[in-house]
């Protein structure tokens with residue numbers, strides 16, 4: 001590698017086989033990813049999955065047990081934190097209580113001996129719309145204001161990579177939504193690489209260009225939000241991002257571009273490109289069939305009704321129905337015993353399908369997805385996470 | 389502990405003031421009573437008595453040690469212009485000032501090491517800091533005579549390094565007195581600093597590193613300012629008693645190292661000149677008070693949180 005000045009390194013951020021163990025517990029396990037320069041990248045995962053540890057290694061506050069970290073060509077794996085072109089917005093903000101806002105924001109610039117600190121600090125405060133509090137102490141600010149100051153204090157340094165550790169976690173819901181837009185605006189405006197850590201899937205999906213879903217120290221899947229949502233590759237992703245109906249089935253064969261699957265409720269077709277990588281499609285192997293609740297059509301079951309020509313279907317009984325205004329949420333028990341959730345948009349005025357009524361659920365083959373049969377159906381379900 | 393904390397407390401309490409308090413409006417004052425009584429009996433009364441004594445004059449034709457109550461303010465002028473008094477007074481502040489700085493130089497790193505590197509041995513280390521208190525003050529000071537004696541280890545090393553003459557020593561001397569003061573008041577310096585450092589949020593130090601501060605800069609800009617309440621408390625707790633101390637000068641010094649405490653003791657117990665002893669006590673107290681106020685004002689307005 002050439003003798004580049006690491007403090008001025010720029011480019012994509014690479015984590016290569018990054019591992020961090022505390023004793024015999026592995027918090028981050030052989031994690032590899034690439035974050036394109038200038039992108040808004042979200043690291044999404046439940047509490048305790050190793051997000052903070054990953055960020056701390058990038059910031060240099062924790063030394064990796066194995067693996068490498070690069071920015072462009074520069075290897076920063078063991079670089080001192082104060083030499084890295086990386087800044088962090090800490091989970092608890094970590095504003096210096098004995099300095100006023102202006103001093104807090106100017107701290108990094110002063111340490112690097114930059115000349116027009118005042119002007120840059122003023123610009124940064126303008127960016128977060130807090131010029132008026134420049135002379136106040138952090139404790140005199142509200143949570144949302146402190147959050148923005150922490151952001152300004154990091155951004156003003158124009159780091160190659162900006163790390164945000166659950167930056168909105170301490171804010172109430174309304175403020176959080178507002179700050180999400182604000183953060184996105186600021187990121188677009190300054191064009192820095194943002195790595196945003198969160199356990200809020202909605203936050204990750206609304207803000208990020210790319211989302212990496214993390215669980216137990218590994219990355220389960222990475223991609224644009226729509227891709228993660230439409231084509232989850234693991235049960236964890238399917239359940240953690242939004243909601244999914246998953247039920248076990250067996251491969252019974254291949255029919256052209258479609259895979260034919262079978263379970264206690266009948267046969268389903270699934271386009272091959274809707275099958276997650278690495279799933280065994282030989283006859284008789286077990287898989288999980290997934291369908292998002294809003295992709296399912298629900299209708300009353302008439303006696304002698306023909307099966308739909310281009311769709312999969314199952315018949316069942318409505319067990320619960322809750323009318324939510326824009327949609328109605330049904331819980332349906334199929335003849336084969338699976339429980340399936342359905343979100344039906346409120347398109348017509350026929351009203352609800354009553355509880356205990358017979359219904360037919362249909363969906364287009366391309367609306368489903370197929371996962372490996374060894375996956376835990378309940379991985380990433382919210383109620384589970386609270387307990388576990 | 390700190391001024392800021394005290395202010396914070398009063399601020400937080402304000403909302404309570406508006407709460408309706410129908411019953412027991414005087415309860416808070418009753419609760420104050422024991423404290424007030426204590427202060428009156430053990431502080432105000434002796435202070436007033438002492439002040440009275442400082443204005444006394446000898447009974448005409450009376451015995452040594454016989455005085456009558458007058459309002460002879462000239463006692464203060466007489467004492468302050470007498471070099472046998474103002475020189476030891478001045479010397480006291482020099483000695484205790486140096487001892488305070490030395491105690492800070494030793495106590496701060498000590499407290500820092502215990503707070504940040506002590507790990508699970510922290511509590512044991514803290515006990516070790518105060519362990520000397522299990523031995524009487526006098527005994528500990530006498531022990532320093534042995535340590536600093538001509539045959540002792542310190543002199544041997546100093547002679548070896550040619551820092552004292554081959555036949556020279558360090559006891560008795562100003563050096564020995566200052567060493568004694570430093571040693572005896574070190575725990576008073578260390579413990580408040582430890583208490584302050586222990587409360588410093590490590591994440592702030594990490595944040596300073598993240599913001600390009602090298603470890604020492606991070607210390608200077610974050611850890612040190614946040615530990616200042618402890619430093620202020622520690623220096624006061626060291627300086628004030630050291631300035632009035634007479635044991636160290638008596639046991640480790642020459643007559644030329646006399647401090648004001650020794651003068652007060654001598655004037656009071658040997659000469660039986662109670663008014664002058666009282667005057668000296670008052671002057672010592674007043675000087676310390678002025679110095680302390682000055683110090684707190686300076687530290688308080690500039691750096692304290």
Ligand SMILES: Nc1ncnc2c1ncn2[C@@H]1O[C@H](COP(=O)(O)OP(=O)(O)O)[C@@H](O)[C@H]1O
Nearest residue numbers: 022025027045046047048049050051052053054
């Ligand atoms: N210094 C440490 N020593 C031991 N275990 C740690 C340490 N830091 C984090 N861990 C453990 O590593 C796991 C991941 O922690 P963390 O990265 O903070 O998770 P997240 O930020 O995703 O909630 C947790 O189980 C946590 O207990």
Ligand SMILES: [Mg+2]
Nearest residue numbers: 051052091166
């Ligand atoms: Mg975390």
